[in-house]
Amino acid sequence: MFELKTILLVEDNPQDVELTIEALKENNLSNHVVAVGDGVEAMEYLNYEGKFKNRVKSNPIVMLLDIKMPRMDGIEVLEAIRKNEKLKTIPIVMLTSSREEPDLKKCYALGVNAYVVKPVNFQDFMVAVKQIGIFWAMLNELPLE
Amino acid sequence: MKTHKPNFLKNIKFEYKITLIYLIFGILWILFSDGLLDFLIKDDSLLTKFQTFKGTIFIIVTSVFLYILVRKHMQNLRIAELQLIESKFRFDKLHEKGPFGMAITDKEFRFEKVNPAFYTIMGYTETELRKLTFKELLHPDELKKDVLNIQKLTDGIVTDYKTEKRFIRKDGQIIWGALTATSTLSNDGQFQFSLVIIEDITERKQAEEEIKKLNAELEFKVKLRTSQLETTNKELEAFSYSVSHDLRAPLRHINGYVNLLNERFHNDLPEKAIHYLETIANATNQMGTLIDDLLQFSRTGRQEVQHTTIDMNGLIKEVLEQIKPDIENRKINWTIQELPEAYGDYSLLKQVWLNLLDNAVKYTRNEKLAEISIGSTENQENIQFFVRDNGVGFDMKYANKLFGVFQRLHSHSEFEGTGIGLANVHRIIQKHHGQVWADAKPSTGATFFFSLPKK
Numbered sequence: 001m002f003e004l005k006t007i008l009l010v011e012d013n014p015q016d017v018e019l020t021i022e023a024l025k026e027n028n029l030s031n032h033v034v035a036v037g038d039g040v041e042a043m044e045y046l047n048y049e050g051k052f053k054n055r056v057k058s059n060p061i062v063m064l065l066d067i068k069m070p071r072m073d074g075i076e077v078l079e080a081i082r083k084n085e086k087l088k089t090i091p092i093v094m095l096t097s098s099r100e101e102p103d104l105k106k107c108y109a110l111g112v113n114a115y116v117v118k119p120v121n122f123q124d125f126m127v128a129v130k131q132i133g134i135f136w137a138m139l140n141e142l143p144l145e
Numbered sequence: 146m147k148t149h150k151p152n153f154l155k156n157i158k159f160e161y162k163i164t165l166i167y168l169i170f171g172i173l174w175i176l177f178s179d180g181l182l183d184f185l186i187k188d189d190s191l192l193t194k195f196q197t198f199k200g201t202i203f204i205i206v207t208s209v210f211l212y213i214l215v216r217k218h219m220q221n222l223r224i225a226e227l228q229l230i231e232s233k234f235r236f237d238k239l240h241e242k243g244p245f246g247m248a249i250t251d252k253e254f255r256f257e258k259v260n261p262a263f264y265t266i267m268g269y270t271e272t273e274l275r276k277l278t279f280k281e282l283l284h285p286d287e288l289k290k291d292v293l294n295i296q297k298l299t300d301g302i303v304t305d306y307k308t309e310k311r312f313i314r315k316d317g318q319i320i321w322g323a324l325t326a327t328s329t330l331s332n333d334g335q336f337q338f339s340l341v342i343i344e345d346i347t348e349r350k351q352a353e354e355e356i357k358k359l360n361a362e363l364e365f366k367v368k369l370r371t372s373q374l375e376t377t378n379k380e381l382e383a384f385s386y387s388v389s390h391d392l393r394a395p396l397r398h399i400n401g402y403v404n405l406l407n408e409r410f411h412n413d414l415p416e417k418a419i420h421y422l423e424t425i426a427n428a429t430n431q432m433g434t435l436i437d438d439l440l441q442f443s444r445t446g447r448q449e450v451q452h453t454t455i456d457m458n459g460l461i462k463e464v465l466e467q468i469k470p471d472i473e474n475r476k477i478n479w480t481i482q483e484l485p486e487a488y489g490d491y492s493l494l495k496q497v498w499l500n501l502l503d504n505a506v507k508y509t510r511n512e513k514l515a516e517i518s519i520g521s522t523e524n525q526e527n528i529q530f531f532v533r534d535n536g537v538g539f540d541m542k543y544a545n546k547l548f549g550v551f552q553r554l555h556s557h558s559e560f561e562g563t564g565i566g567l568a569n570v571h572r573i574i575q576k577h578h579g580q581v582w583a584d585a586k587p588s589t590g591a592t593f594f595f596s597l598p599k600k
Contacts, residue, residue: 015398022405068390097390097397101444120397120433122404122426 007137008060009035010042010077011095012069019122020064020095023129029137034060039072043080046087059090062136067096067103075106082111089143091136095129163214167207174203246322246343252299252336254279266322266345268314279341284311284319298328299336309346321350378447385443392436400429431561438565441496442550445569450490450576454600457484457530460491461519464498472506480518485528488600493573500566501532501593507560508536508591516590527579527596535590547583570595 007029011017017035024030036042042065044050048057063081067074074094081087093114094107107115116132119125178199186192240247246263248256256274264271267282283291287310297303305327312322323344329337407414407422414422461481487494502517509515516535521528539547539554546552548571551564574581574595585591 013394013398015401016394019398019401019405022401097393098440118393118397120393120400121430122397122401125397125401 005032005058005061007033007133008042008045008063009033010039010063010069010074011035011066012037013066016066016118019125020129023126024133026126027130027133027138029133032061032137038069039074039077042077043072046081046084046090059087061142062091062093062132062140064093064095064132067094075103075110078107078110078112091140091142093132093136095132171203171207244344246341246345248274248279248341248343250279250339250341254295254299254339257338263343266314266320266343267312268316268318273315282312284313287311295326298326298339301328301330301334301336304328304330309350312343320345320347322346381443381447385440388436388440393433396429396433396436400426400433403429431563435563435565438563438569442565442569442572445493445496445572445576448490448493450493452488453491455487455489455491455494457487457521460495460498464495464502467499468502468506471503475506475510475515476513477506477509477515477517480516480520482518482520484519484521484530485523487528487530487597489577489597490573493576497570497573497595500570501595504566504593505532505534505536505591507562508538508555509534510536512536523599525599527598529594529596531592531594533590533592538585538587538589538591540587541585544583544585548581 007024009017009020011020021030021033021035024033034045036045041050042063045052045055046059048055065074065077074096078092078094081090081092088111091113093116094103094112095116095118096103097118099117104115113136114132116128119128179196182192182195182199186195239245240260243260244262245260246266247260248263249258251257255278259271259274264274267274269277280288280292280295291308291310294303294306294308298306305325307323307325309321309323311319314320323346325342326339327342328339331337403422403426407419407426411419461484465479502519505517506515509517512535516533518533519531520533521530523529537555537560543554546554548567549564550568552568553562553564555562571581574597577597579595579597581593581595583591583593
């Protein structure tokens, strides 16, 4: 077996966190998920700060990023990561509730890797999350850090 | 330098010429005729008689010449005089009764002559004006500039000066005048006098000011309205954002947990409970679609129409490709005419075709063989497109409800739908200044038309 790195899920809604992890479970990816509640926590995780001070030094294999979150929203996180030399290669998938044209444009301008709208229908949601998991965590190749 | 050739030199020359010719001719004539008579007549008393007779004839002939000459000269003089009188008459009329203020001013711009219009415009009497100089009538704001320009006139640098400016009347009132000052120079280039003409344009200027003020007010109002509209638009955007985000999220959660419950605990649940769960899931799906459609509708309302020339045939192909998954197991006989180019917003008109074709496909699904045709007709102003199907159709009694939001002519159990599609079509075609209408009969089919103005 090859070694799997973490999937960082940045999502403020606990139900969404639970449902996303449920969907990833089906591909045995759920053990690799780290969930944080907003953008500030996500940046702490990436920069080994606060409660993440002592975690293993390694960038996540992919970030699933919600847009609307308290304190620091997804677009701000995206911008901060793309500006940071150490973090800018991390693949980022926006996983959001709505398809708003201005958000889409902004995210792509900031260099997002994918933009996925969470479907209302759970089956569709499962398919979407599973596909994201398989592609980014298993198929995609990343340069060495 | 232009050299002036004074007139009197010419005249003197002419007078000299006449006198000289007369003198020479006279002397020659006397010498010649006296010699001739001397030669021909030897009798002294007869010679004297002949000489007297010859002298008389000469005087008569020269008198006739003199008469003709003087008469002609006098005639010319009279014509010139008449012309002068006429022109003076015209000038006097303009001077005395004309609307323009006229004044003759000297080197210091003191008034030498003023006409009645001039002192009416300025509000002074003639005697009062004669004590003033022109400079004292000028508005202080422009005085410096004006004095400079007047100086150029009196120095002979320029010969006229035209401007629209303010003057101050005797009563202190400020008036607007169109000023033309022309200087007349002597033959050696010395300033002689200025003719100053002023037209009172106060009313015109006031009207212009009024228009300027009104324009500024209008602009301000437009700006205000625009910013109000922008605020409203932003609010609407924020509203639709939260609708799409905040309403969809709990809906997704309900659907998600109901599905998880149904999957994970399927064997522990009675059949009734599974049915309830499925119903809840369906309801959330339906509401999800409803929210998406409503958002699309509100986006359409806010979207600006970006006109381009559209290849409708290509657009139809694109739309058919998009609905392909829905018609995989269907038998549909498509009749698609060659369509003309149209002028409109590509993405919006795509929504129109998508809605109309989607409907045609949906409402023919109970037919063994669905017949759907697409075509167009055109007149000078418009192109009319249509989509005809042989589906369930509807009663024209309810045609007025067809394009309203949330209006449906079929029950949800017969045909699913949110009642927003045709409202959206209506809104888009309205934005294109076109029209949309339908013709149908129950159980024989429906035809939907929409027209677009030509470019």
